[in-house]
Amino acid sequence: MAAQNPSTPPSSELPTVPFTQEGTELAKDTPAAPSRETTPPPLPPRPKIYGLLGDRPPTSGGLRVPSSAKRPGLQSKATTALSLGELHAQTNRDGSPASCQTRARGRSRSGSEVDDSASIRSFAPTMQADGDIESLLGEVLGDSEIQTWKIMGPQFPGGQSQGASIFGNGPEFEEAFEHEFDELTELETDGSNEELVVKQWKAKLKHFLVLSSAGKPIYSRHGDDRLISNYIGIIQTIISFYQGANDSLKGFTAGNVRFAILSKGPLNLVAISKLDESDQQLRVQLESLYMQILSTLTLPSLERMFKARASTDLRRPLQGTEILLSALADGFTRGSPSTLLSALECLKLRKSHRQVINNTLLKTRSPNLLYGLIVASGKLVSVVRPKKHSLHPGDLHLIFNMLFEAGSVKAGGGENWIPLCLPGFNNTGYLYMYVSFLNVNNTSEQVRERPSTSSGEDEVAILLISANKDGFFELKKMRDELVEQLDKNGSLAFMTAAIKRGRPSCTDIIPGTTLRHFLYKSRGNVQFTMPSFDPYFSTPIARRRLLTLYTHLHTHLHTRPTHLKIHHTTSGNCLTLAWTTPLFDLYAVAPGTTSRAALAQAANRVVQWVRREEERVFIIGGAVF
Amino acid sequence: MADTGAASAPKPSSSVKLVLLGEAAVGKSSLVMRFVNNDFQENKEPTIGAAFLTQKISLSTRTIKFEIWDTAGQERFASLAPMYYRNAQAALVVYDITKPSSFTKAQHWVSELQRQASPNIVIAVVGNKADLASNDPPPSTSAPISDGDGIVAVPTDGGEGELEDEEETIRKVPVRTAKAYADEEKALFFETSAKTGHNVAEVFTAIANQIPETALKGPRGAGGAQTQRTEERGRVDLGVRESGAKEGCAC
Numbered sequence: 015m016a017a018q019n020p021s022t023p024p025s026s027e028l029p030t031v032p033f034t035q036e037g038t039e040l041a042k043d044t045p046a047a048p049s050r051e052t053t054p055p056p057l058p059p060r061p062k063i064y065g066l067l068g069d070r071p072p073t074s075g076g077l078r079v080p081s082s083a084k085r086p087g088l089q090s091k092a093t094t095a096l097s098l099g100e101l102h103a104q105t106n107r108d109g110s111p112a113s114c115q116t117r118a119r120g121r122s123r124s125g126s127e128v129d130d131s132a133s134i135r136s137f138a139p140t141m142q143a144d145g146d147i148e149s150l151l152g153e154v155l156g157d158s159e160i161q162t163w164k165i166m167g168p169q170f171p172g173g174q175s176q177g178a179s180i181f182g183n184g185p186e187f188e189e190a191f192e193h194e195f196d197e198l199t200e201l202e203t204d205g206s207n208e209e210l211v212v213k214q215w216k217a218k219l220k221h222f223l224v225l226s227s228a229g230k231p232i233y234s235r236h237g238d239d240r241l242i243s244n245y246i247g248i249i250q251t252i253i254s255f256y257q258g259a260n261d262s263l264k265g266f267t268a269g270n271v272r273f274a275i276l277s278k279g280p281l282n283l284v285a286i287s288k289l290d291e292s293d294q295q296l297r298v299q300l301e302s303l304y305m306q307i308l309s310t311l312t313l314p315s316l317e318r319m320f321k322a323r324a325s326t327d328l329r330r331p332l333q334g335t336e337i338l339l340s341a342l343a344d345g346f347t348r349g350s351p352s353t354l355l356s357a358l359e360c361l362k363l364r365k366s367h368r369q370v371i372n373n374t375l376l377k378t379r380s381p382n383l384l385y386g387l388i389v390a391s392g393k394l395v396s397v398v399r400p401k402k403h404s405l406h407p408g409d410l411h412l413i414f415n416m417l418f419e420a421g422s423v424k425a426g427g428g429e430n431w432i433p434l435c436l437p438g439f440n441n442t443g444y445l446y447m448y449v450s451f452l453n454v455n456n457t458s459e460q461v462r463e464r465p466s467t468s469s470g471e472d473e474v475a476i477l478l479i480s481a482n483k484d485g486f487f488e489l490k491k492m493r494d495e496l497v498e499q500l501d502k503n504g505s506l507a508f509m510t511a512a513i514k515r516g517r518p519s520c521t522d523i524i525p526g527t528t529l530r531h532f533l534y535k536s537r538g539n540v541q542f543t544m545p546s547f548d549p550y551f552s553t554p555i556a557r558r559r560l561l562t563l564y565t566h567l568h569t570h571l572h573t574r575p576t577h578l579k580i581h582h583t584t585s586g587n588c589l590t591l592a593w594t595t596p597l598f599d600l601y602a603v604a605p606g607t608t609s610r611a612a613l614a615q616a617a618n619r620v621v622q623w624v625r626r627e628e629e630r631v632f633i634i635g636g637a638v639f
Numbered sequence: 640m641a642d643t644g645a646a647s648a649p650k651p652s653s654s655v656k657l658v659l660l661g662e663a664a665v666g667k668s669s670l671v672m673r674f675v676n677n678d679f680q681e682n683k684e685p686t687i688g689a690a691f692l693t694q695k696i697s698l699s700t701r702t703i704k705f706e707i708w709d710t711a712g713q714e715r716f717a718s719l720a721p722m723y724y725r726n727a728q729a730a731l732v733v734y735d736i737t738k739p740s741s742f743t744k745a746q747h748w749v750s751e752l753q754r755q756a757s758p759n760i761v762i763a764v765v766g767n768k769a770d771l772a773s774n775d776p777p778p779s780t781s782a783p784i785s786d787g788d789g790i791v792a793v794p795t796d797g798g799e800g801e802l803e804d805e806e807e808t809i810r811k812v813p814v815r816t817a818k819a820y821a822d823e824e825k826a827l828f829f830e831t832s833a834k835t836g837h838n839v840a841e842v843f844t845a846i847a848n849q850i851p852e853t854a855l856k857g858p859r860g861a862g863g864a865q866t867q868r869t870e871e872r873g874r875v876d877l878g879v880r881e882s883g884a885k886e887g888c889a890c
Contacts (some may be wrong), residue, residue, distance in 0.1 A: 291757065330714065333663060334663060334685035334686075334711065335687075337685065338687075416687065422684030422685060423687060423690075426708075428675075428690040428693075429691045429692075430691070431688050431689050431690075434688075447688075483719070483722065490691075580712045
């Protein structure tokens with residue numbers, strides 16, 4: 015948790031870029047800042063609320079017309095064709111000229127142009143159900159627009175705009191998000207296409223940079239060395255300026271972009287985000303990247319390298335792990351409930367079924383085993399562990415990322431023996447992990463490498479971790495016995511069925527509820543559960559928006575010094591609730607037409623449901639030896 | 640080589656531990672994937688740690704089950720290599736024909752194996768990504784190859800001379816250099832393409848044939864002498880098969 019002190023006046027203010035130093039987060043420089051269109055200021059709590067209400071003060075008549083609404087939900091809003099444009103113009107003017115860069119302003123302006131043209135013919139689709147948008151608008155819209163509507167389509171079930179416009183990010187955001195994970199065009203050797211490449215680079219919503227304290231580039235999610243070296247130089251200069259004053263820089267804002275910096279020994283990690291995340295959230299992500307680096311190298315060896323030579327080029331020892339770092343980074347950009355909550359998700363299984371699996375693990379446990387895990391489609395099924403060691407969620411996240419996001423391990427189709435350091439467990443040495451993927455549906459079919467974005471559904475992975483580096487065949491033997499037993503006692507079938515069932519929908523949990531989605535984190539178990547993203551959030555962009563919403567809620571609950579217990583927001587499109595108690599954190603989202611009372615009731619019923627299902631949705635204790 | 644139908648009684652089978660070594664990104668995992676799954680993926684992600692796979696091949700007199708350790712090529716995994724080549728009966732030392740540094744690295748691996756691994760380990764030096772030098776021996780030059788090891792070098796020389804202009808930018812390790820090196824080290828030598836499948840099965844077959852019967856675990860075959868003859872034949876075959884495949888590739 016980074017200390018954040020929202021309202022201290024700036025201790026140093028550069029002409030265009032307000033810097034934030036250790037412990038002195040500053041409120042956006044001008045009172046007008048909260049109404050900036052694309053980025054509500056991430057830190058000060060008060061303006062954030064405005065942000066959720068459409069980036070405008072609640073007194074404004076446009077409360078139910080979020081500043082960049084492309085999706086009016088009601089026919090009566092037809093008149094806003096004009097007023098929307100006006101609102102936009104106004105927001106742009108208000109958009110804190112002091113810190114808003116020209117580029118940012120340009121973006122907003124183009125955004126409002128889109129709005130204007132969109133609004134002319136905007137209202138037809140909301141009048142009908144999801145399906146038929148294309149045929150209805152076919153004559154009116156050009157191909158590209160149809161494309162846009164199609165993308166947005168699923169977000170408006172029953173004419174209900176699902177959060178599309180409440181974040182102040184419209185088509186331009188969508189466009190950017192769509193290309194977020196595309197590779198940059200290769201920079202020509204003569205630099206002739208540099209302008210194009212830089213443009214693509216700048217359009218990315220999120221960047222992660224890792225550099226050594228001597229300023230050597232170590233990792234960049236986008237762009238090769240030639241492209242980023244200038245930027246690395248600039249960021250290094252800024253960081254070292256503050257380090258020189260013994261007052262290390264934690265973050266700053268430039269235009270609509272938030273920079274968060276994490277300095278860890280010889281490394282500086284930088285997150286650059288247009289996704290409206292708080293410093294604390296960005297720093298959790300940077301921590302995770304740092305843990306990945308430690309996981310490859312171990313802390314002592316990292317320190318030794320830099321002690322021997324401050325100008326060490328860390329890319330060489332990290333060679334081959336860029337995919338792991340990028341898989342983590344892309345997970346954060348897509349939006350990961352697991353990272354947001356720093357918790358794990360478990361496969362929902364009957365208590366008795368999980369008990370059988372636990373016992374099988376204990377029965378087949380081989381002497382050199384430290385941890386044994388069964389993981390199904392990225393969700394934990396069962397754990398066997400020594401009494402005195404629990405598992406660190408951060409470590410598990412690294413492992414899951416390696417196995418399920420980066421495809422290389424399962425691509426081979428064989429068994430794997432992977433040396434890795436689990437920094438949460440012990441950052442000084444390596445453990446050895448045996449990995450075997452079972453294709454539970456069709457064992458004869460070879461497991462194929464899949465694109466890293468796809469969710470590997472019916473995969474069950476057996477992970478056996480030992481401190482003994484020669485333990486492969488021992489653990490392989492354990493795995494063979496384990497799988498045989500699990501097959502015999504029906505556990506594999508239970509797992510397959512549970513995987514097939516997937517997450518329950520909100521209406522499965524609370525019949526007839528208007529609740530669209532929720533996250534429930536059990537604080538004690540460091541685990542979370544949530545309903546299916548379908549049908550309202552099945553596209554990546556819808557999911558990203560939902561996660562942005564959760565990100566905001568999370569910020570409200572967990573940003574010091576304002577510790578809220580319950581946080582409730584209403585906007586034209588969306589009603590949200592964040593609720594924290596010593597036992598759990600709950601975040602819930604419902605459409606704007608829901609009453610507060612109904613949402614509160616739904617939240618209570620979610621809590622009841624979890625209480626009832628606790629031993630199914632969470633692993634309590636696990637198999638301990 | 641498989642004469643499956645004929646044998647009503649199962650052929651004796653034995654397992655052979657094989658390790659792949661070589662610089663990162665030369666195509667070790669791709670070779671294995673081609674051999675085990677007959678599959679190929681562009682832009683395969685780097686191996687982490689090591690992968691363990693098995694694949695059987697059927698020779699005329701016995702079945703060999705390869706237990707394959709596909710190791711990661713990155714520098715930081717080098718210290719773990721002894722764990723994988725210890726007790727290995729065969730090693731594939733792979734380099735990328737377009738990358739001279741990988742050939743140097745291959746030579747280091749060969750000498751490490753000769754120093755540290757079991758004394759009678761069968762080593763194959765394998766130049767992968769042969770498809771990139773796609774003009775590699777044109778049919779006309781490889782046609783004269785009929786048999787024997789000695790002749791292999793001749794058309795290869797011709798090929799190289801002919802191809803220098805077009806190929807020099809892509810191919811960086813000449814066949815002749817690598818072949819001469821492998822001969823000197825008494826190692827098998829192949830150029831392969833995991834992408835096209837060229838020579839991949841041949842490498843493994845040649846290794847299987849090269850493994851001395853005495854080194855094999857598991858149930859034995861009937862006559863040692865007979866097996867010996869098979870091996871001889873295997874070794875001679877090797878040259879022919881290699882050039883034959885090359886012919887095919889050049890079309």
